[in-house]
C-alpha cells in the first residue's frame with residue numbers, strides 16, 4: 157500500500173494501479189488526462205462483452221461502505237437488468253464492478269445513470285451524491301475475467317483499508333457472467 161495522498165485517481169495512491177494496467181489505469185488515470193472519462197464500449201456482434209466499470213462518489217466522500225448502502229445497491233442492481241452486474245467491490249468512495257449487456261439496446265451509460273438515480277431515490281440521503289460521470293473499459297478478449305477480479309478483489313489491501321472495520325469494503329457477485 158502506498159501513502160494515502162488524495163489525488164484525482166478516485167483518491168487512490170498513485171502506486172495503486174501499477175499492475176494489471178489495462179482496466180484499472182484506464183478507469184482511474186483517464187480522469188487525469190482528459191478531465192472527463194472516455195466511454196468507448198462497443199458491443200460487437202455475438203461476442204461476449206464484459207465491461208469493467210468504476211463509479212465514484214461526488215467529492216470522493218466516503219459514504220459507500222455500509223451494510224445499508226451495500227444492501228440497497230444489490231437490490232437496485234438486481235432489478236436494473238438491462239446490464240447484468242457480475243462481481244463487484246464497494247469501497248468507501250468508489251465502486252468497481254463488472255457488467256455484461258443483457259440483450260439490450262440500453263447503453264452502458266444510460267444503465268449506470270438509471271441505477272444511480274434509483275439508488276439515490278430509495279436511499280434518500282441528499283448529501284450522498286454520485287460523481288456524474290464514471291469510467292468504463294471493455295475487457296479485451298484475451299483478458300481473463302477471473303484474473304481481473306483477483307486484481308480488483310485485492311483493492312482493499314492496496315487501499316490500506318485492511319484492519320479498519322469502519323472502512324471495510326463490501327463485495328460479492330450478482331450474476332455469473334459468461335466469458336467464453
Ligand code: NI
Nearest residue numbers: 168250252311
Ligand atoms: Ni479502486
